[in-house]
Amino acid sequence: MRFISALAALVSGGCGSASDKLPPEMRREASKSSVVLTIAAASRIKEILKSSKLPLTTSVRFSVTGDSDVGYEYGMDFSDDFDHIKDVRSSSKGVTIVIDKTSRAYLEGTVVDFGVNDEGRTGFMFNNPNAITEEIE
Template identity: 35%
Template sequence: MAVKLTERAAQEVRRFQTEHNFDESMVLRIGVAGGGCSGFNYTLNFDTDFDEKADSKYDCHGVSVVVDKKSALYLDGTTVDWHESLEKQGFTFENPNAVKSCGCGSSFQA
C-alpha cells in the first residue's frame, strides 16, 4: 500500500503551490516525527529533494507525494484528506496503523 491523497486534498495542495508560485519540481513530503501528545506527529512539507534509495514516490491526482522509508512504516495505507468547516480547516489523516490518536488529530500512537 501507499500514502494517498484524496482528490480534495490534492486540489488544496495544487492551490497552495500556485498561490505561492512554487516550482513544479516541488514535491509534497509526508512523514512522521517524534512528539505530540500521542507519540508521533504528522508532517507535511514541500521539498525539492527526492532520494530513490531513502524515499518512496507516489502520484496522487497530479501531486507528487514523497515519503521517507522510515515514515512509510507508520503511514502505510494512510489517506490524507482536506477538511473545511466553520470550526476548522486543514489536512486530516486516516491512518490504519494508529492505535490511538489525540483530539486535535495531528498526533498518533502506533
C-alpha cells in the first residue's frame, strides 16, 4: 500500500450550499458519479503526482471518517490499492478515483475543486450536496 500524505494538508471542507454555484454541466456529472473533479482539482492532483514522481495512473482515494456525534471529516490520499469487494472505482477528468463503499454513500454527488476558500486558504474543497451544517446559537 502506498499513501502520500501531501494531500492531507491541502484538504478543506465545503458545505452543500456551495454546489448551488456549480454550472449545470458539473451538477449533471456529479449526479452520475460519487465524486467529480473540477478541472482545477484534476490539474492540481496531476501536478502533485508528477512532483512526487508517481505514475499518472495512481488513484486518488477519497474517504469519510468520523460519526454524527463528533462530525465527519474528508480524507484524500494517493493509493495503488483496490479491493474489488470493498471499493468502487471511477474516473473524472483523467484522474482515477477510488472510494470505499461506506464512504461512497456520504460522498454521492460531491464535486471536488481546488482553489482559495472563503477564509483565504488554498486547498481542495468538497462541495457536498449531502452535507448538513448546523448553526449553534
